[in-house]
Amino acid sequence: MIYLDHNATTPLLPEAMEAMRSLMTEAFGNPSSSHSAGRRARQSLEDARETVANCLGASPEEVVFTSGATEANNLAIFGLCGELPGAMYSTAMEHLCVIEPLKQLANKGYSVTWLPVNTRGIVAPFPVPRSARLVCLQLANHETGAIQPVAAFANCGVPVHCDAAQAVGKIPVSFRSLGVTAMSLSAHKFRGPKGIGALILKKGTKLQPRAFGGHQQRGHRPGTEPVPLVVGMAVALQHAVRTMTDTALALTQLRLRFLAKLKGAAVPFIVNGPLPGDADSLPTTLNVSFPGCRADILLMALDLVGVACSTGSACSSGSLLPSPVLTAMGVPDDVLESAMRFSFGETTTFADIDAATERIAECVRNSRMV
Numbered sequence: 338m339i340y341l342d343h344n345a346t347t348p349l350l351p352e353a354m355e356a357m358r359s360l361m362t363e364a365f366g367n368p369s370s371s372h373s374a375g376r377r378a379r380q381s382l383e384d385a386r387e388t389v390a391n392c393l394g395a396s397p398e399e400v401v402f403t404s405g406a407t408e409a410n411n412l413a414i415f416g417l418c419g420e421l422p423g424a425m426y427s428t429a430m431e432h433l434c435v436i437e438p439l440k441q442l443a444n445k446g447y448s449v450t451w452l453p454v455n456t457r458g459i460v461a462p463f464p465v466p467r468s469a470r471l472v473c474l475q476l477a478n479h480e481t482g483a484i485q486p487v488a489a490f491a492n493c494g495v496p497v498h499c500d501a502a503q504a505v506g507k508i509p510v511s512f513r514s515l516g517v518t519a520m521s522l523s524a525h526k527f528r529g530p531k532g533i534g535a536l537i538l539k540k541g542t543k544l545q546p547r548a549f550g551g552h553q554q555r556g557h558r559p560g561t562e563p564v565p566l567v568v569g570m571a572v573a574l575q576h577a578v579r580t581m582t583d584t585a586l587a588l589t590q591l592r593l594r595f596l597a598k599l600k601g602a603a604v605p606f607i608v609n610g611p612l613p614g615d616a617d618s619l620p621t622t623l624n625v626s627f628p629g630c631r632a633d634i635l636l637m638a639l640d641l642v643g644v645a646c647s648t649g650s651a652c653s654s655g656s657l658l659p660s661p662v663l664t665a666m667g668v669p670d671d672v673l674e675s676a677m678r679f680s681f682g683e684t685t686t687f688a689d690i691d692a693a694t695e696r697i698a699e700c701v702r703n704s705r706m707v
Contacts, residue, residue, distance in 0.1 A: 339693045341646045343621055343682035344479055344503060350528040350576055353569040357530065360565040368562055369553065378564045385564075385571035392571075392578045393520075393537060394511030401536045401557045402567055406502035407434040409521035409536035412558065413498040414438040414473065416544040417519065423470035424448040426495075428460050429665040430480075435473050435500050436661070458483035458610045458666045459617060460490075469495045476515075477504035480662040480678055481610025482622025484508070491516035496542075502526050502534075506577035507621055508585070512537045519544075524566070528683065529573035533566035584683050588620040589613050591681050591690055595623060598694035604701050605629075607672055609663055623679045624663070626672040630704040635677060638700040644693050647678045 340348075360381060366374030368382045383397070390397040403409040415438060418425065427439055429451045443449040447470075453461045458481045465472055476499050477484050484504070491497045496518040504510055506527025512520050519542070523534040536557075538544060544557055551559030577584075592613035599606055607626045611618035627635065632648045639646060648660070663673050679693075 338643045338645055339689045339696075341644060341679045341681060341685070341689075341693060343685070344526070344678065344680035345647060346525045346531065347528045347682050348684055349530060349569075350573045352576060353529055353573040356572045357565040357569040360568055364564075368564055369551075381568055382562055382564050385567045388571040388575055389535060392574045393505065393522075394513040395537050396540060398555075399512070399537050399540055401538055401554050402562055403521075403534050403536055403558055404532055405525070405534035406432075406500060406521040406523040408558075409523075409534055410434045410498070410500055411438050412536055412544070412547050413519040413521065413538075414442070414471070415547055416557075417471050417496055417498060417542075418442055418447065419470050421446050422448070424450065424466070424468065425471050425473065426450045426452060426463075426465050426469055427473040428452045428454055428475075430454055430458060430460075430478055430662045431473060431475055432479055432500055432502070435475070439473065454665050456666055457617075458662065460485050462486075462489070465490065465493045465495050467494045471495070471518075472497045474499060475503070476501040476510065476520075477508065477619045478610070478622075478662060479503045480622075480660060481624045481666075482619030482680075483610045484617040484619060487517060488515050491518075503619065503622075506574055507581070507619060509581065512539075518542055524570035524573060527573055527577040529570040530566050533563060533570045535570075580683070585620040587683075588681050588685070591685055591687065592620070592623050594687060594690050595679065595681075595694060596625075598691060599625075599698060602694065602698035604698045606701075609666065609668060609672070609676055621680050621682060623681075624676055625679060626668075626676045627701045627704075628671045628675055630675045630701055632675050632677055635675070635700060635704050638704060639697065642696045642700060644696050644700075646680075648676065 364377050366378040368379040386400050387397045439449050452463050487499050498519040499517045501520050502523045505522040518539045520537040525531040553559050609624040659673050
């Protein structure tokens with residue numbers, strides 16, 4: 338299999354697995370326990386918290402560990418929305434784990450305004466009123482890789498929550514420099530383990546918790562912390578940050594080669610969103626349409642020949658509805674219906690690209706004949 342779906346999840350970093358192994362088998366104490374085994378686990382937990390904070394330009398006390406970005410986004414949105422009435426602002430291009438909580442708030446009577454985006458999938462400047470309760474804006478789009486001007490909105494005088502799940506570990510991310518109130522991430526997007534992520538919460542911010550029953554993490558997210566997963570995330574994040582420049586350059590070359598090979602195979606295609614090399618383009622992601630094909634049929638055909646990719650977010654893979662991201666961008670129907678997401682990672686090679694594009698070209702030609 339040629340794996341071109343790194344935006345969905347990434348292969349676990351061996352060093353992260355090794356770091357977790359001893360904590361699962363030897364240093365397995367509860368970090369809230371007072372005995373030596375507990376203190377050892379607590380030390381590992383706090384060391385990892387400091388590593389995550391340092392990698393993301395935050396303070397350790399601002400890091401709240403969660404099960405992933407979905408939980409972190411829900412915790413931020415429901416925890417910062419305040420009492421009715423309240424006005425929320427976001428875009429239709431957000432991940433479902435932001436869209437759905439906002440729709441829940443709308444059902445309860447909150448005002449939700451969806452900000453416009455341009456044809457490249459970048460949110461347009463918008464004068465958010467200072468009376469707004471919260472702005473939710475992702476840092477990098479999960480389908481097109483478009484990087485959003487989050488810092489500009491963070492200066493509007495309104496609390497901003499940023500879903501940075503697709504950005505962390507792939508581009509430089511500084512919580513302090515962004516100026517946002519809250520920011521979410523998931524470890525499995527940068528070669529960490531599944532089931533762990535974090536909400537970075539600005540010091541002094543009042544957050545209404547979603548769960549109760551313990552003192553852990555200042556009551557923001559009570560419950561025994563999964564120390565092995567936290568440590569695995571910290572190891573993977575530190576590796577991603579350390580190798581980020583070289584990896585980003587390699588991924589840009591891979592994406593350029595991918596498009597060049599498709600062009601050389603005389604396969605008509607359209608790139609949705611920023612192009613490789615654009616400053617506002619995530620180095621991992623290409624969204625490509627093959628007019629004349631149906632994306633769902635092409636996806637199955639590619640799977641049969643050993644190419645793993647997607648038609649959008651993995652959380653939406655069972656949906657038959659058009660991509661809300663591309664719809665918000667105003668993509669024409671024939672382009673919308675044939676859109677595929679190819680996402681690359683540190684383990685992707687030039688040989689993978691060459692073999693994958695040959696198979697893609699053949700599948701596209703066969704699909705157009707049906």
